[in-house]
Amino acid sequence: MRPFRRTRPSTPARRARTAAAALVALALAAGLGTQATASSVSPSPAAGAATVQQWEVAGLSTAAERTALSRTGTAIDEVRADSVVITASAADVRRLRALGYELSALPGTAATDIRPHAPSDYHTYAAAVAEINAVRAAHPSLVTTRVIGRSYQGRDIIAVKISDNAATDENEPEVLFTHNQHAREHLTVEMALRTLSVLTSGYGTNARITELLNTREVWLIPSVNPDGKVYDQESGSFRSWRKNRQPTPGSSSVGTDLNRNWAYRWGCCGGSSGSAGSETYRGPSAESATETRVVADFVRGRVIGGQQQITAHIDFHTYGELVLWPYGYTYNRTGPGLTADDAAAFEALGRQMAGTNGYTPQQSSDLYITDGSINDWLWANQGIFSYTFEMYPRSAGGGGFYPPGSVIARETARNDAAVLLLLEYADCVYRITGRQNTYC
Structure with missing residues (x-):
């Protein structure tokens, strides 16, 4: 290629x-x-x-x-x-x-209280894999799947490719969507399945989607953290588990916060914890978590001829209804490798995507400092325009991490337009600020 x-x-x-x-x-x-x-x-x-x-x-x-x-x-x-x-x-x-x-x-937020929002409202890991395989079988020219590695407990981490000639590595910009870094955020797996359905069902019937799949290659990783997902979901009631399931050497604690384990500014700035018991434990070293390393290796593997083929990315989380962009480790709008022109492009596209789904757009650190995040690593290390979407609900009152299954279809569809917008700008995000002649 x-x-x-x-x-x-x-x-x-x-x-x-x-x-x-x-x-x-x-x-x-x-x-x-x-x-x-x-x-x-x-x-x-x-x-x-x-x-x-x-x-x-x-x-x-x-x-x-x-x-x-x-x-x-x-x-x-x-x-x-x-x-x-x-x-x-x-x-x-x-x-x-x-x-x-x-x-x-907050009343109604203990595990016993959220039991009526049954784990069965959401696809289990096995059910999600089965649905992906069914869509691949129905659309063999549009969809391929690849096991890019295995979780700490040995579950497949799957990347799904969607394009007009999915079996061929074409000279086209690539877009990556990741989901379920945090175990309890099951709505994000539903988002992956929604995107897969929209793109495959729309090809050949929707002119916009057809053109995008003719000129883009789309990658979905539906569950970055399958061990955590299974642990949180499949005991009969939710456990509010966030991290992966990898034991910490020298400790009785289990789990690393995958979104504090990426190899850029890891542990630099008070945006993660060095304590193994913490919910934001960053691990003993960058990419120490099996799943982080698997996804990072996949991304590095998309460097061909010295050029990273992935140009744009969304990491789906819940909750808060936010569109976030780098950097998370500093309050500054710019930083090493993030110029004023870069920041302007991030902000312009972020605001346009938020305009389609009603989310609040802002730099990640406007919330609080995080370090070792996927967004910061993908941009600073790989040059990929990387966003986080915090999905429904806006507040704990809407169900927090466990909204009822009745909202899944509505709240995943709410991001259809934003997904397509990102795909449209994947050839040159700087087009959104009129700087394409300088950078593309």
């Missing part, structure tokens, strides 16, 4: 954050204490999860304040105007209250 040729700038430009915000962040971090941040997180049991539910943490209205909470090893589920929502065990609650945080339980 001849490589799909494109260029992007490499000279960084920086925009400094205000001194006041920086001082707030430093003061908050200092007030928590580095020793408490590193070691006081309660461990995750090896065989099962402690009883958890969602809690609202009051008095957090800025990114710096939310980042300070995150630095305690707490995973933030939802950002509100002056508070956040977290999932926590009783031990977590005691620890955070001891640090001075004000928490109140």
Whole structure:
């Protein structure tokens, strides 16, 4: 295959954050204490999860304040105007209250409360694989599948290719969609199946989809974290499990947060935890998680003739109804390898996609600092325009990580237009800001 040729700038430009915000962040971090941040997180049991539910943490209205909470090893589920929502065990609650945080339980969010939202509302891992195989059999010229590696527990991690000549590696821009990095986010697997259905059923009947599949190659990875998905879903009730299922050496804890394990600015900036019991545990080293390494190797394998063929990407998560873009490790709009022109293109396309689905568009760090994320790695390391979509619901009141099955069709269809928009700009994202003659 001849490589799909494109260029992007490499000279960084920086925009400094205000001194006041920086001082707030430093003061908050200092007030928590580095020793408490590193070691006081309660461990995750090896065989099962402690009883958890969602809690609202009051008095957090800025990114710096939310980042300070995150630095305690707490995973933030939802950002509100002056508070956040977290999932926590009783031990977590005691620890955070001891640090001075004000928490109140959200009713109806414990595992026993979400049982009516049955795990059977969502495809199991095996059922999703079966549906993918059925679509491939129905559309053999449009769909191929490839096992790109196996999870820690030995389950297949599958990449699905969709294009007019799917069996041929053509000289066309490629787009990647990833799903289910976090185990409990089952709606994202449904999103993968929706995209597969829309593209295959639309080819030959919908002129827009037909043209896109004639000129693009689409990759779907429906479940990056199949072990975690199975563990969270298939015991009869949901467990609110986030991480993978890989044991941590020297610890009784299980699991790494896959979206803190990528090999760019890993562990750099207080946006992940070094404690194995934390929900945002980054692992002992970058790409230490089996599943992260499998997907990273797949992406690196799409470099042909020295050129990365994947040009654009969405990583689907739940929840919050957000469209996010890099960088997550810094509050600055620009940074090394992310120029003002890059940032403008990210923002313009992000806002247009959000205009189709009603999500809120923003830079990832506007929420709070994260490091070792897939978006930052794909852009900085591979030059791929990478977004995160946080899907339905907007708040815990809509079901949090476990909305009822009755909303699946509506909420996956809600992203159809955004998916097609990303595909249309995959040949040159800089077209959206009129800079295509400079970069494409």
